[in-house]
Amino acid sequence: MKNMISTLLFITSVALPLQVAQAAEELPSPYPYPQPTWSPYLVGALIGVLVLLTLSLANKKIGASSAYSDLAGLLGRVIAPRHIRSLPYWQDKKPMISWTLLIVLGAIGGSWLAASTGTNELTGTYLQDMWLARFGPDSFGLRTIVAFVGGTVMAYGARLAGGCTSGHGISGTLQLAVGSWIAVVCFFIGGIATAMLMYRL
């Protein structure tokens, strides 16, 4: 079991990005990055205030990753309730319609609202610009695999680490939690290594 997990980990962490990077086109350097609509300082300050509001009004912090585990467990409760009840993780943290699930559902709507007000930024694209520049227009299947595996690995890591870039990266760090700072540094170490292999090799 342990061997299998470590082999899988190796494949996803090194072999997959390497394989993905093969036969890819070189990205322009420097790459013409888009500008955010609002100043990142304004947005950051408002997100800081938002976390203060949720802490004081709802006694909850802003997170995201556990929404997907709640969703998975809720689907499981409908499809195979006995199986879901047999898993220690979900016995410990029962999958329910949760605060964080509502945060994430709201965030989907809120982003749609933001993209459709002011300058229209609604995309409707499957392959994004930088991916297209690197992997070309025929990479629909590759993007599907990479996005799905990426989501899978990321959620697994988030559950192990106890949170994600929202729960640890913002809500935890600003409350000065040591583990949150360690986690967010590791998020970026893992992310930087993977992205460098995939886009700049």
Next chain:
Amino acid sequence: MSSPNHMTSVQGPEPASARESEQSHHDQTSETEPWPWREASASQLAMGLVFGVVFGFLLQKGGVAKFDILIGVLLLENFVVVKVMLTAIVVGMIGVYVLQRAGIIEPQLSDTIYGANTIGGLIFGVGFGLLAYCPGTTAAAAGQGNLDAWVGIAGMVFGSYLFALTSKFSSGTVSKWGDRGKLTWPELLNVPKGVFVAIAAPVLVGVLVILEILATQ
């Protein structure tokens, strides 16, 4: 705790049997009792939805729902994500300190577990690099119409299930190593909270200033 003690002092045999029946009752309920469907009250969930809308709105306007900007930070070429995060941390850090002192908020901390935070964090990072969106920004990217983000959502649902599935085997390994509970920097370094914030906030602002200076050069 105190009531069984009290009972033993009055009547010998009863508490044991009472405890026993309580125990078996507890076991039975945990196996057959239906799980609730709602984690919080309807009004609290509604509040979560409203805060979520604001959160997603801000993420999109801040540009961090954009694929290129998220990959850019991982290639150390674009620092919009760092600016958003550090500003949020500085504002929130000062706010939490003030509001906690005023007794308005209570800390909502995740546990510090060195092994799990490190290993889980690195695994998370690999997935983050592959998908390009993190869990919160996946929602924002999906909302603004990035269709690949929906595949990421499916992956995250599957990955969460995998974690629950392997929780049969993984308990007691990395998830337990270095468990320090709800530990904060001021506690670890043994400095007063106010002093820590008074030093950390300007340092983080300094990092942002340096980033701006480097960007203009």
